[in-house]
Amino acid sequence: MNDNLSNADIVKCENLVYKRSPVMTDNVMHYCPGCGHGTAHQIIAEVIEEMDIQAETIGITPVGCAVLMYNYLDIDMQEAAHGRAPALATAVKRLMPEKYVFTYQGDGDLAAIGTAETIHACNRGENIAIFFINNGIYGMTGGQMAPTTLPNMRSSTSPYGRDVEMMGNPLRITELVAQLPGTYYVTRQAVHTPTYVRKTKKAVRRAFENQKLKKGLSLVEIVSNCNSGWKMSPVQANKWMVDNMFPFYPPGDIKLEGKMLSKD
Amino acid sequence: MKELKLMKGNEAIAEAAIRAGADGYFGYPITPQSEVLEYLMAEKPHERTGMIVLQAESEIAAINMVYGGAACGRKVFTSSSSPGISLKQEGLSYIAGAELPCLVVNVVRGGPGLGTIQPAQSDYFQATKGGGHGDYRLIVLAPASVQEMADFVELGFDLAFKYRNPAMILTDGALGQMMEKVWLREHKPRMTEFPAWATTGKTPDRERNIITSLDLDSARQEEFNLKLQAKYNKMGEEEVRYEMTDCDDAEFLLVAYGTSARICQKAVQLARKKGIRAGLLRPITLFPFPKKPLKEMASRLKGILSVEMSTGQMVEDVLLAVNGQVRVEHYGRMGGIIPSPDEIADVLEHKFTGGKNYE
Amino acid sequence: MAKFKGSIVVDKEKCKGCEVCVVACPTNVIGLSREVNGKGFHIAFMENPDACTGCANCAIVCPDGVITVYKKERLSSEKKIKEQK
Numbered sequence: 001m002n003d004n005l006s007n008a009d010i011v012k013c014e015n016l017v018y019k020r021s022p023v024m025t026d027n028v029m030h031y032c033p034g035c036g037h038g039t040a041h042q043i044i045a046e047v048i049e050e051m052d053i054q055a056e057t058i059g060i061t062p063v064g065c066a067v068l069m070y071n072y073l074d075i076d077m078q079e080a081a082h083g084r085a086p087a088l089a090t091a092v093k094r095l096m097p098e099k100y101v102f103t104y105q106g107d108g109d110l111a112a113i114g115t116a117e118t119i120h121a122c123n124r125g126e127n128i129a130i131f132f133i134n135n136g137i138y139g140m141t142g143g144q145m146a147p148t149t150l151p152n153m154r155s156s157t158s159p160y161g162r163d164v165e166m167m168g169n170p171l172r173i174t175e176l177v178a179q180l181p182g183t184y185y186v187t188r189q190a191v192h193t194p195t196y197v198r199k200t201k202k203a204v205r206r207a208f209e210n211q212k213l214k215k216g217l218s219l220v221e222i223v224s225n226c227n228s229g230w231k232m233s234p235v236q237a238n239k240w241m242v243d244n245m246f247p248f249y250p251p252g253d254i255k256l257e258g259k260m261l262s263k264d
Numbered sequence: 265m266k267e268l269k270l271m272k273g274n275e276a277i278a279e280a281a282i283r284a285g286a287d288g289y290f291g292y293p294i295t296p297q298s299e300v301l302e303y304l305m306a307e308k309p310h311e312r313t314g315m316i317v318l319q320a321e322s323e324i325a326a327i328n329m330v331y332g333g334a335a336c337g338r339k340v341f342t343s344s345s346s347p348g349i350s351l352k353q354e355g356l357s358y359i360a361g362a363e364l365p366c367l368v369v370n371v372v373r374g375g376p377g378l379g380t381i382q383p384a385q386s387d388y389f390q391a392t393k394g395g396g397h398g399d400y401r402l403i404v405l406a407p408a409s410v411q412e413m414a415d416f417v418e419l420g421f422d423l424a425f426k427y428r429n430p431a432m433i434l435t436d437g438a439l440g441q442m443m444e445k446v447w448l449r450e451h452k453p454r455m456t457e458f459p460a461w462a463t464t465g466k467t468p469d470r471e472r473n474i475i476t477s478l479d480l481d482s483a484r485q486e487e488f489n490l491k492l493q494a495k496y497n498k499m500g501e502e503e504v505r506y507e508m509t510d511c512d513d514a515e516f517l518l519v520a521y522g523t524s525a526r527i528c529q530k531a532v533q534l535a536r537k538k539g540i541r542a543g544l545l546r547p548i549t550l551f552p553f554p555k556k557p558l559k560e561m562a563s564r565l566k567g568i569l570s571v572e573m574s575t576g577q578m579v580e581d582v583l584l585a586v587n588g589q590v591r592v593e594h595y596g597r598m599g600g601i602i603p604s605p606d607e608i609a610d611v612l613e614h615k616f617t618g619g620k621n622y623e
Numbered sequence: 624m625a626k627f628k629g630s631i632v633v634d635k636e637k638c639k640g641c642e643v644c645v646v647a648c649p650t651n652v653i654g655l656s657r658e659v660n661g662k663g664f665h666i667a668f669m670e671n672p673d674a675c676t677g678c679a680n681c682a683i684v685c686p687d688g689v690i691t692v693y694k695k696e697r698l699s700s701e702k703k704i705k706e707q708k
Contacts, residue, residue: 116325197683
């Protein structure tokens with residue numbers, strides 16, 4: 001086993017194992033270093049590439065950091081008003097039922113201003129996929145408290161920590177929509193480690209494939225970081241996320257093939 | 265096949281949309297326009313033409329469904345009444361900012377707030393000056409009969425697609441609820457080819473299509489604002505529509521649209537019986553507003569009376585058009601009250617010729 | 624020794640030096656450079672290239688998609704001898 005493979009021997013087309021998906025554009029993403037948005041974008045791009053559905057996919061971007069997602073995915077995209085992406089997606093899917101339609105929304109977008117659109121799209125059982133990025137904060141506007149901000153968690157509008165007596169409780173909207181008859185697949189994943197990236201990719205793939213079944217809506221929550229908003233390094237933020245976000249937002253499937261999974 | 269029917273204004277809009285080849289309608293109930301949604305649900309256009317109809321969870325959702333559908337290059341529309349149209353302003357601003365075609369019907373009721381369910385023309389400013397945030401305009405059509413309610417659906421779609429801009433039919437509860445005979449056009453097939461900018465899926469032969477109203481670069485955003493402005497100016501040159509009655513020898517001009525214009529038709533006759541040479545200019549497009557005919561007529565007129573079911577909104581556009589060349593007065597009724605022809609003729613007489621004191 | 628030897632190529636100008644790949648690498652191959660790129664980021668590089676197995680964990684977790692991964696089967700001494708013959 002004593003060989004002298006040099007880098008030049010290895011770095012050849014025939015030895016390629018992984019490269020950025022061609023469904024991603026060459027644009028440099030504007031996200032902060034270590035932000036989970038980029039990873040989530042690439043997962044979606046890879047699934048579109050693998051399913052060979054680039055020509056049949058329409059994505060709807062939110063308001064928030066991911067507003068410019070259309071600069072990074074080489075697919076047709078629409079940019080919605082804050083919280084309204086599920087309404088746009090509803091019309092797109094109903095007018096073009098043969099297409100694959102997804103929304104990509106943050107927690108402020110999906111769980112605060114867009115709660116009505118989210119719940120009703122879920123309840124109507126629109127045959128779309130919702131990818132929900134939950135970092136517990138309004139990232140783009142500078143780290144304000146979101147509906148998902150944890151109790152006692154600091155943000156720029158809860159500088160002494162979220163006081164639930166005064167500011168209300170965080171909202172587990174994913175568990176909430178799982179209760180609705182229109183959702184077919186509801187899961188919570190993450191993208192901070194290779195293992196979770198692989199799990200999330202399976203979930204995203206399932207969410208796209210479910211659209212063919214016409215049995216309802218698939219929602220994939222991705223618990224993610226906002227290291228700038230949380231004022232931590234990317235690596236610290238991922239650790240903080242596991243220690244603090246995961247107990248409140250535990251990863252795993254919540255509803256599979258239209259059936260709630262029991263907790264035990 | 266062309267058909268003659270007796271219909272409510274709201275129903276005529278719904279039927280005309282099916283026949284105009286509309287692809288989708290997204291609505292939410294509100295008086296006095298709920299018949300649009302009710303008629304469409306009962307009519308099952310999905311079976312007739314493939315057009316989809318959906319009752320949304322709110323006016324906000326409905327206009328954003330229109331946004332998504334319009335972004336696919338489809339002929340989509342929504343309808344509502346004043347309070348609901350206020351909720352749609354955010355979506356309309358995005359649609360205008362993304363340069364998408366769509367049709368919105370406002371069957372106006374009196375306000376502000378919950379106001380009344382009776383007819384009014386108090387949403388003129390909102391309709392013609394933009395309505396939502398940012399520099400934009402809607403193409404605004406003002407029907408004065410059930411026939412025009414039907415006809416302006418297709419016209420609205422055509423103008424919306426021509427300019428990639430939302431169009432609005434600004435009507436009121438009286439026209440929406442009124443029954444008249446209406447000629448309905450034969451069915452126009454739905455589109456099978458869609459505009460090049462539509463988000464229908466990125467095929468290998470083209471670049472991806474992006475529908476957005478966002479541009480963080482100041483210079484580019486300003487350039488875009490100027491582009492929109494140029495579009496509105498072009499509408500002003502090419503799309504102004506109006507109707508003149510007894511204007512050739514008129515000394516006094518009534519300016520009124522929609523329901524008010526119908527009343528003013530009669531008021532012109534009554535005024536002439538009193539010996540007042542009155543005429544009527546009825547703007548059909550409220551944006552672009554018929555500034556030119558008003559400006560041209562102004563110097564030979566002795567007075568203009570703008571009649572509206574509001575405290576005076578269109579009168580400001582009349583004033584701008586005549587630019588001080590002639591005296592302009594306003595007469596309005598509010599709260600769902602429609603003025604009578606006698607009342608208008610008396611006001612005209614009193615305000616300009618010192619006749620019977622009208623209170 | 625692993626059956627495969629891998630190598631990564633980092634797009635130097637697009638790397639933001641977030642270190643997520645450094646933590647994700649199971650064989651501690653990756654470190655951050657002392658030098659910075661055009662944007663001022665210390666960038667990921669193979670500090671310990673011999674340990675790379677080409678597992679692609681770094682690449683799939685990279686938020687900016689700047690890592691390309693290659694791997695090649697190591698030849699055993701027996702195979703090598705055969706090839707020489």
